[in-house]
Amino acid sequence: MSESAEKKPAQSPLDPGEPRRMTGAQMVWEAMVHEGVDTVFGHPGGAILPAYDALSAYEDDGRIHHVLVRHEQCAAHMADGYARSTGRVGVCIATSGPAATNLITGLATAQMDSVPMVAITGQVPTDLLGTDAFQESDVVGATQPVCKHNYLVTDVRELPLILKEAFYIAREGRPGVVLVDICKDVQNATGEFRYDMEIDLPGFEPYPVMDADAVAQAADLINRSERPLVLAGHGIQLGGVSKELLEMVERAELPVVTTLLGTGNIPESHPLSLGMGGMHGEAFANRAIQNCDVLIAMGMRFDDRITGRLDRFARQAKIIHFELDKAEVGKNVVPDVPVIGDLAETLPALLPQIEERRHQLWLQELKEWREDTTQTDIINFEVDELIPPYVIRQLWHSTKDTKEGAIVVTDVGQHQMWESQYYIHDHAGQLLTSGGLGTMGYALPAAIGAQMANPDRLVWAVAGDGGFQMTLQELAVLKQERDLPVKIAIINNGFLGMVRQWQQIFYDRRYTGTPVWSPDYVKLAEAYQIPALIVTRPDQVPAAFEQANNTPGPFLIDFRVREEVNVYPMVAPGKAVDEGIRRPKPVVVQGYSGVAPSW
Amino acid sequence: MKYTLVAWMRDKPGVLNRVSGMMRRRNFNIDSLQVGRSETEGISRMTFVVDGNDRMVDQVIKQLRKVVDITRVEDITHRPSVVRELALIRVAVTADNRSEIVQIVNIYRGEIVDVSLESMVVQIVGSEDRVDGLIGLLENFGILEMVRTGRVALVRGTVNRRLTNTTAVWKASANGQYSEAGRQTTGGV
Ligand SMILES: Cc1ncc(C[n+]2csc(CCOP(=O)(O)OP(=O)(O)O)c2C)c(N)n1
Numbered sequence: 001m002s003e004s005a006e007k008k009p010a011q012s013p014l015d016p017g018e019p020r021r022m023t024g025a026q027m028v029w030e031a032m033v034h035e036g037v038d039t040v041f042g043h044p045g046g047a048i049l050p051a052y053d054a055l056s057a058y059e060d061d062g063r064i065h066h067v068l069v070r071h072e073q074c075a076a077h078m079a080d081g082y083a084r085s086t087g088r089v090g091v092c093i094a095t096s097g098p099a100a101t102n103l104i105t106g107l108a109t110a111q112m113d114s115v116p117m118v119a120i121t122g123q124v125p126t127d128l129l130g131t132d133a134f135q136e137s138d139v140v141g142a143t144q145p146v147c148k149h150n151y152l153v154t155d156v157r158e159l160p161l162i163l164k165e166a167f168y169i170a171r172e173g174r175p176g177v178v179l180v181d182i183c184k185d186v187q188n189a190t191g192e193f194r195y196d197m198e199i200d201l202p203g204f205e206p207y208p209v210m211d212a213d214a215v216a217q218a219a220d221l222i223n224r225s226e227r228p229l230v231l232a233g234h235g236i237q238l239g240g241v242s243k244e245l246l247e248m249v250e251r252a253e254l255p256v257v258t259t260l261l262g263t264g265n266i267p268e269s270h271p272l273s274l275g276m277g278g279m280h281g282e283a284f285a286n287r288a289i290q291n292c293d294v295l296i297a298m299g300m301r302f303d304d305r306i307t308g309r310l311d312r313f314a315r316q317a318k319i320i321h322f323e324l325d326k327a328e329v330g331k332n333v334v335p336d337v338p339v340i341g342d343l344a345e346t347l348p349a350l351l352p353q354i355e356e357r358r359h360q361l362w363l364q365e366l367k368e369w370r371e372d373t374t375q376t377d378i379i380n381f382e383v384d385e386l387i388p389p390y391v392i393r394q395l396w397h398s399t400k401d402t403k404e405g406a407i408v409v410t411d412v413g414q415h416q417m418w419e420s421q422y423y424i425h426d427h428a429g430q431l432l433t434s435g436g437l438g439t440m441g442y443a444l445p446a447a448i449g450a451q452m453a454n455p456d457r458l459v460w461a462v463a464g465d466g467g468f469q470m471t472l473q474e475l476a477v478l479k480q481e482r483d484l485p486v487k488i489a490i491i492n493n494g495f496l497g498m499v500r501q502w503q504q505i506f507y508d509r510r511y512t513g514t515p516v517w518s519p520d521y522v523k524l525a526e527a528y529q530i531p532a533l534i535v536t537r538p539d540q541v542p543a544a545f546e547q548a549n550n551t552p553g554p555f556l557i558d559f560r561v562r563e564e565v566n567v568y569p570m571v572a573p574g575k576a577v578d579e580g581i582r583r584p585k586p587v588v589v590q591g592y593s594g595v596a597p598s599w
Numbered sequence: 600m601k602y603t604l605v606a607w608m609r610d611k612p613g614v615l616n617r618v619s620g621m622m623r624r625r626n627f628n629i630d631s632l633q634v635g636r637s638e639t640e641g642i643s644r645m646t647f648v649v650d651g652n653d654r655m656v657d658q659v660i661k662q663l664r665k666v667v668d669i670t671r672v673e674d675i676t677h678r679p680s681v682v683r684e685l686a687l688i689r690v691a692v693t694a695d696n697r698s699e700i701v702q703i704v705n706i707y708r709g710e711i712v713d714v715s716l717e718s719m720v721v722q723i724v725g726s727e728d729r730v731d732g733l734i735g736l737l738e739n740f741g742i743l744e745m746v747r748t749g750r751v752a753l754v755r756g757t758v759n760r761r762l763t764n765t766t767a768v769w770k771a772s773a774n775g776q777y778s779e780a781g782r783q784t785t786g787g788v
Contacts (some may be wrong), residue, residue: 144617145624149667152612169667203609203670327661330654438787499788 016195024156025054025187028120031163033063034195037091039452041067041078045095047135048122050187067452067481070473072099074445076106076119077471081449083115084432085407087240089170090449093120097135100181101142105439107177108146112436113261114234116175118166119143125185126154139181148176154183156191161199168199173206174325175238208326210341210349217337218320219353221294227362228254229292229317231277231306234261234435235299235324239343242266242428244351245298252357255366257285259300260435264425274366278306279571280417284369286569286577289314291365298322299343302332303436304573312576322346376583379422383586385562386538388415388491392422392462395489398545399458405430406458407450411443411467413498415491417567419462441470447486448477458549461488465518466496475528475554483553490521490556493563501566505581521558532556601630602656603682603752604647606663607637607671614668618645621666627651627659631749642670646751675754682752686730687712688721691741700740707733718743 013033014020022030028051032040044052058064069075072094079090090110094103100121110117124133140152149169151162159182166178222228230249236242246266249256257277258265266273274285286308289295295317300306307313310332321328321335322343329338339346374380379389392415399406405427410416412434425431432450434442447461468490478484491497500514525532535544535557548555569580608614615634622629630648637644649659656674663672692700697719704711704721707729713720723733727750734742 140613141616144613144620201667203664204667205664325665327658327665329661331658334654502788 013195014193019192019194021190022193023050023054023187024153024159024182024189024191025050026057027156027159027163027191027193028182028187029054029058029064030193031160031167031195032091033058034164035089035167037064037089039065039067039082040091040093041069041075041082041449042093042120043069043072043075043095043099045099045122045135047096047124047184048093048099048120048182048187049095050184051093051120051122051182054187065452066093067448067477069445070476071471072102073104073106073441074448074471074474074477076103076110076117077439077442077445078449078452078477079117079119080106080110080113080115080442081409081432081446081451082453083110083117083175083449084113084446085429085450086453087116087238088453089116089118089167091118091120095122095135096124096139097137100139101137104143104146105437106445107143107179109434109437109439109442111146111148111177113434114175114238115177116170117177118170119177119179121179121181122187123152123181123183126183127185129154129183139179143179146177147179150179150181152181152183153186156186156189159186159191160193160195161197164195164197165199165201169201169204173204207324207342207345208340210345211339212349214337214339215346215349216353218296218322218339219350221318221320221337222252222254222296223353223355223357225292225294226359227291227293228252228359229288229295230254230256231259231289231295231297231300232256232262232265233259233298233300235322235343236262236265237299237428239299239324239347241343241347244347246270248347248351248354252354253359253363254296255288255363257281257288259303259306260420260433262300263420263431264428266428267426268424269426274370276420278303278308278577280421280567280569281306281571281577282370282373282421283569283578283580283582284366284373286571286580287369288366290316290576290578292317295319296322297333297335298347299324301325301328304332305435306577307332308571308575308577308579373583376585378583378586381586383538386536386541386559387565388418388493388559388561389422390538391489391491391535391541391559391561392418394541394545395419395460395462396423398542398549399460400424400426402458404457406460407432407447407454409433409443409447409450409459409461411461411463412438412440413464413467413496414493414501414565414567415462415464415497417498418491421567440464440467443467444471444486444488445474445477447488448474448481448484451484451486452481459486461486463488463490464497465490465492465494466516469516469518472524475525475530478554479529485553485555487548487554488556490558491561492518492521492558493561493565494518495563497565498567500564501570504564504566505570505572521556525556530554530556532558534558534560536560600650600652602647602649602651602659602674602676603680603750604649604656604660604663605673605675605752606645606647606669607639607642608645608666609668609670610636610641610643611668614643614666615645617666617668618663621662622659625658625662627655627662631747633749633751635751646749648750673754675752679755680752681755682726682750683724684727684730684748684750685722685724686734686745686747688723688734688737688742689713689718689744690721690737691717691743692719693717696740700737703736704733707736709733 083090709723
C-alpha cells in the first residue's frame with residue numbers, strides 16, 4: 001500500500017459504495033470515520049502498531065483524536081464515559097496479551113450497564129495463533145462472558161464487514177460491548193474496503209415487535225390503580241423517553257422511584273420523584289414499592305440491589321414490566337403484564353391510553369412518610385464537622401445552575417450512595433456511575449471520557465480515597481489533553497468506607513484491610529501540575545467549589561471528612577426493602593453549635 | 600423435568616464455546632449436548648437436554664437467543680418428535696456368554712459391529728430408555744468402554760421453519776414451581 005495515498009487529505013468519509021484498496025490497519029479507521037467516531041481511547045503496543053501507524057493520517061487531518069491512557073482498563077472506562085454521556089458508541093483500542101486482559105474490567109463494567117462500546121485489540125499474527133507466542137492471550141475466549149459479541153479476525157477480506165457488524169451490534173437493541181481482535185498480519189494485509197454492504201445477522205433481534213395488546217393491558221391496569229408506582233431504570237435514558245415519562249406521570253399522577261442508573265429520569269426536584277429505591281434508597285421510596293398496588297417497571301432488570309429479598313418484593317402489586325431485552329423478563333421477577341419492546345416505541349404507544357387521574361390519598365401517605373424521613377435526615381441539621389452528605393449537597397448547590405446540569409461521575413462506595421441521595425439530579429443522564437459491576441476506579445477515567453465528548457459541560461468526578469487511588473495515574477491525561485477541565489472531589493475518609501461500614505455492622509467493627517493510607521493529594525496534584533485544595537471544615541466547602549468551578553482546566557479538592565460515617569438507610573442483604581436500617585437521629589452534643597450525627 | 604431444546608447456529612469458529620460458556624456462566628444444567636450439521640449449509644444444529652423447570656428453560660431459551668450466532672431456538676419437549684440416541688458399547692465376553700449377549704442385543708435391535716476374543720462392540724440406536732435398558736443388561740457382563748451421543752431429535756410431520764415462533768414470553772400463570780424464597784441477594788460490596 002502506497003504511503004502517499006494515506007497522506008492525501010482524503011474525502012471523509014469515503015464514498016461507502018466505492019471499493020478502495022487499503023490495509024487492514026486503515027480499514028479500522030476508515031470504518032470509524034463512517035461510524036462518526038471522532039475520539040478513541042487507547043494505548044499502543046506491538047500487535048496493534050500497524051493500526052497506530054495508519055492512525056497518524058487520521059489524526060493529522062483531525063478526523064480522529066486519540067487519547068493516550070495510562071492503563072488500558074481506563075481506556076475502556078473513558079470510552080464508557082464518552083458513550084454514556086452521548087449515547088454514541090465509545091471506542092477503545094489496545095494491543096494484545098496483557099493490554100487486552102487489562103481492558104477486561106472496563107469491558108465488563110460497560111456491558112453490565114448496557115453501554116455501547118467497540119473495543120479493538122491487536123493479536124499475534126495468524127501463523128502464531130495458539131503457540132503461546134510473546135504477548136499472546138486468548139482475548140476472544142477471555143472476553144466472551146463480558147461482551148455482547150466478539151470477533152477474531154484472521155482474514156483481511158472479512159474485516160470491513162466485521163467492523164460494521166461490531167458497531168451495529170454494540171449500538172442496536174440493548175447496547176453492549178463488542179470486541180474485535182485483529183491479527184497483526186491482517187492489519188498489514190491489503191484488501192478491498194467498502195462500507196455499503198448489508199448486515200445479515202439472522203440471529204440478532206435487536207428490537208422485538210411490540211405487543212399492542214400488552215400495552216393496552218398495561219394502560220388498563222395503570223388507569224385502574226389506586227396506589228400506582230413507576231420504577232424507572234436506565235432504559236428510559238437509553239430509549240430517550242424521559243420527556244414522555246414525565247408527561248405520563250404528571251397526567252396520571254404517578255410517583256416515581258428510580259434505580260441508581262435511572263437517576264434523573266424525571267427531575268428529582270419534581271414532587272412526584274421519590275429518588276432512588278433499593279439497598280440505600282430512602283425509606284419512603286422503599287415503602288412505596290412495598291405498598292403500591294401496581295408497579296410499573298420500565299427499562300430496569302430487578303437487580304438484587306433494588307429488590308432486596310425477592311420473595312418479599314412488592315407483594316401487594318401487580319407488576320408491569322416494560323423491557324427491551326426479553327431475557328430480563330421473568331429472570332428475577334415474574335411480571336403480571338410483560339410489555340416487551342423498545343421503550344421508544346412502547347411508551348409513546350402507552351401514553352395516549354393513559355387517563356388523567358389524581359391519587360390524593362396515596363400521595364398524602366407518601367408525603368407523610370417523606371416528612372418522617374426529613375426529620376432525621378442529617379442534611380437538615382447544622383453540623384460542625386465535615387460530613388460527606390453536606391459536601392455532596394454543596395456540590396449540588398455550586399453546580400445546579402449550570403446549563404443542562406453538570407455531569408457527575410461517581411466511583412463506587414459510600415460517596416457513590418451519598419451522591420445519589422444528596423445531589424438533586426434534575427437531568428436524565430446527569431449521573432454516570434458503575435451500577436451493575438460496581439467498579440472502583442471508574443470515576444476519573446469515565447469523567448475524562450465524558451469531558452472529551454462534552455467539552456463545554458461541567459464535569460465532576462467524585463471518588464473515595466480508595467477508588468481514586470486505583471486509577472489516579474490518569475491525572476496525566478488531564479494535562480496531556482491540554483488541561484482537560486475535569487473537576488475532582490475526593491471524599492477522603494481514611495477508609496475503604498463502604499466495606500468498613502459492612503465490617504462495622506456485620507463483623508463487629510473488625511476493620512481488617514480497610515484503613516487506607518493516602519498520599520498528600522495536593523502535592524500529588526501539584527506533581528501533575530493540577531491546582532488543588534484541602535478542605536477540612538464545612539464553612540470552607542462553598543468557596544472551594546466556587547474556586548474549582550471558576551478555575552479553567554482541571555481542579556482537585558481533597559475533602560477530609562469525618563471517618564466513621566455510615567450510609568443510611570441501609571437494607572442488609574437478604575432483607576426485604578422495607579426492613580432497612582433507618583437513619584439514626586442526630587444528637588445534640590456539647591461543644592457543637594448544632595447537632596452531631598450519631599453514627 | 601428434562602427438556603429437549605434445538606438450536607440452529609451459524610457455523611462460526613468458537614460458536615460451541617459461546618453456547619457452552621453462556622450455559623456454564625448462567626448456571627444452567629445441561630444433561631447432554633449434541634452438535635452437527637443441519638440441512639442448511641453454514642448452519643449447525645445443536646440438541647440440548649436441559650434439566651430444570653419451565654421458568655428456567657424459558658431463561659435458557661432467551662439467553663440462547665441473545666447469542667448473536669444462534670439463529671433460532673425451539674423447545675420440542677412437548678411436541679411429537681422422533682428422539683434418538685446412539686451408543687457404542689464394548690462389552691467383555693467369554694466363550695460361555697457370547698451367545699447370550701448376542702441374543703440380548705438382538706432383542707434390543709442392536710448390532711454387533713466388532714468382535715474380538717475378549718470383547719465385542721455393540722451399537723444401539725434408539726430412545727434413551729432403550730439405550731439405558733440395554734446398557735443395564737450388558738453391565739452384568741462387564742462394560743469395558745462406552746460412548747453415547749446424547750439425544751438428537753426431529754419434530755414429526757411437517758414443520759414450517761419460518762413461521763414457528765417458539766419463545767413465548769413467560770407468563771405468570773405458566774407454573775408455580777419456581778420458588779423465589781431460596782434466592783439470596785449477592786451480599787457484595
Ligand atoms: C475494583 C473493586 N474492588 C473492590 C470493591 C469492593 N468495594 C466496594 S466499595 C469499597 C470501598 C471503597 O472505598 P473508597 O473508594 O474509599 O470509597 P468510600 O466507600 O469510602 O466512599 C470496596 C473496597 C469494588 N467495588 N471494586
